[in-house]
Every structure is written in structure tokens, then in C-alpha cells.
Amino acid sequence: xxxxxxxxxxxxxxxxxxxxxxxxxxxxxxxxxxxxxxxxxxxxxxxxxxxxxxxxxxxxxxxxxxxxxxxxxxxxxxxxxxxxxxxxxxxxxxxxxxxxxxxxxxxxxxxxx
Amino acid sequence: xxxxxxxxxxxxxxxxxxxxxxxxxxxxxxxxxxxxxxxxxxxxxxxxxxxxxxxxxxxxxxxxxxxxxxxxxxxxxxxxxxxxxxxxxxxxxxxxxxxxxxxxxxxxxxxxxxx
Numbered sequence: 001x002x003x004x005x006x007x008x009x010x011x012x013x014x015x016x017x018x019x020x021x022x023x024x025x026x027x028x029x030x031x032x033x034x035x036x037x038x039x040x041x042x043x044x045x046x047x048x049x050x051x052x053x054x055x056x057x058x059x060x061x062x063x064x065x066x067x068x069x070x071x072x073x074x075x076x077x078x079x080x081x082x083x084x085x086x087x088x089x090x091x092x093x094x095x096x097x098x099x100x101x102x103x104x105x106x107x108x109x110x111x112x113x
Numbered sequence: 114x115x116x117x118x119x120x121x122x123x124x125x126x127x128x129x130x131x132x133x134x135x136x137x138x139x140x141x142x143x144x145x146x147x148x149x150x151x152x153x154x155x156x157x158x159x160x161x162x163x164x165x166x167x168x169x170x171x172x173x174x175x176x177x178x179x180x181x182x183x184x185x186x187x188x189x190x191x192x193x194x195x196x197x198x199x200x201x202x203x204x205x206x207x208x209x210x211x212x213x214x215x216x217x218x219x220x221x222x223x224x225x226x227x228x
Contacts, residue, residue: 032214043203044156046216089155098163099144099207099214100171105155 002026004092006104013080014112020076021107023090027071032093034101035064035075039086047075047088080111115139117220119204125226126194134189134223136204144207145187146171146217147179149200156203162187194227201225 005024013019025033032051036044048057053068061078077084087108091101120135138145146161148171158171160179168179176198178190187206191198201224205217 034216036216043219043221044217045219049214049216051213091156093214098161098169099146099217100161100169101146101158101217102172103148103156103158105153 002092002094002102004090004102004104006088006090006107008107009105010108010110012110012112015080015082017080017111018076018078019080019109020074021088021109023073023075023104025071025073025090025092025102026094027069029095030068030071030092031095033066033068033073034091034093035073036089036091037086038089038106044089077109080109082111082113085109085111117204117206117218119202119220119223121223122221123224125228126191127228128195130194132191132194134191134202134204134225136187136189136220137185138187138204138206138218139185140206140208140218141184142206142208142218143184144209144214144217145181146205146207147177147187147189148203148205149173149198150203150222151200159189159202191225194225196227199225199227 035047038044050066055066087106089106091103117138147159148156162168162181204220207217
């Protein structure tokens with residue numbers, strides 16, 4: 001059974017705070033690691049797809065790093081804003097030319113004004 | 114482009130009834146997937162497809178059937194609904210370019226209640 005774990009489960013921060021979350025995944029048979037942002041009453045939307053060890057990706061105030069050898073990825077949000085409030089999901093894609101994704105349970109971020 | 118569409122948005126079934134959740138995409142994506150979302154469980158993969166005529170089981174396939182006769186459509190069938198299948202169901206599609214799978218695009222979801 002492939003296990004993808006995210007921590008913390010939830011996080012409450014003040015506007016302007018910087019924060020980070022962790023995604024742990026199997027370090028063997030790695031193909032890709034996805035990050036998604038999921039707002040309440042909407043559908044998940046992709047932030048990043050990362051495939052190479054040492055990858056760093058950035059989109060505005062959000063960035064992510066990847067360590068495939070030890071099986072973890074960090075998502076960073078710099079200067080959190082209330083509109084960043086959402087659940088952040090990571091998903092592990094095991095090796096093989098398929099679209100199979102195993103999701104973690106997510107980190108719920110609440111940013112207070 | 115409409116993206117990924119799902120119908121119906123809401124459905125209530127009685128135990129033992131059957132139904133089909135519809136999913137369609139107009140982006141010519143090869144890959145499609147079905148997930149269910151339950152509180153505290155995240156998204157769990159039910160079935161997925163890598164192209165027309167090809168499907169495979171995900172983490173929680175029992176009680177569900179799929180087929181992929183066209184690139185556009187990927188219906189999910191509940192053969193005999195059970196209360197344990199009460200959930201929100203999401204369909205997603207994706208494509209591969211340059212040998213790398215890209216992000217999945219999700220539909221709006223179907224909220225199913227089984228009484």
C-alpha cells in the first residue's frame with residue numbers, strides 16, 4: 001500500500017505570515033509529485049508537477065521543493081493572504097507511464113486578516 | 114473549452130439502485146480518472162484510464178465499473194448502491210507531453226447520497 005502523508009493537518013496563520021507544509025511519499029519507484037490547491041466548494045487546481053530530485057518550482061508567492069531520495073516535498077507560501085485559505089494536496093505518482101495518483105489527506109490553511 | 118464536465122451535480126439513491134455518473138472532457142486528453150472524496154480521507158482513486166479501450170483499478174474499485182469507449186467520455190457505474198458509497202465523486206483528465214504526465218484537470222464533482 002502506497003502511503004502519502006501530509007503535515008500539519010491544519011494551520012491557522014495571520015495575514016503576512018510565511019508558512020510551509022510537508023508531503024512525505026515513498027522514495028522508491030518515484031515518477032512525479034503533484035501539488036494541488038483546493039478551495040471550499042470548488043475543484044482541486046494544480047500548482048506544480050515535479051519530477052526531478054532537487055526540483056524547485058515557483059508561482060507567485062508559492063514555491064515547492066522536492067527530495068526524491070528521502071521522499072519529501074515542501075510547499076512554501078510567503079506573506080500569506082486571506083485568499084490563500086484552502087486545502088493543499090500533494091499526490092504521488094508511482095513509476096510507470098500512467099496517470100495513477102495517490103493523494104495525501106491535505107493541509108487545511110486558514111489565513112486570518 | 115468546457116474542460117471536464119460531470120453530471121449530475123447531486124443525486125440521491127436508495128440502497129440497491131444502480132446509476133451512472135457521467136464525465137466528459139473536450140481537451141483531447143488521453144488520461145482520465147475517477148476519485149471519491151470522503152471526510153478525513155482525501156481523494157481516493159477508484160478507476161483510471163490511459164486511453165480509449167484501456168482501464169485499470171485504483172485504490173478503491175469495489176462496487177464500481179468503468180468503460181472508455183471514446184477519448185471524451187469516462188462514465189462511472191454503481192452496480193448496486195450501498196450507503197458506504199455516499200461521497201463526492203470527482204472526474205479528472207490529463208495529458209502527457211514530452212514523456213511527462215502533466216497536471217490533472219478536475220470536474221466540478223457529483224455529490225451522491227445513498228439512503
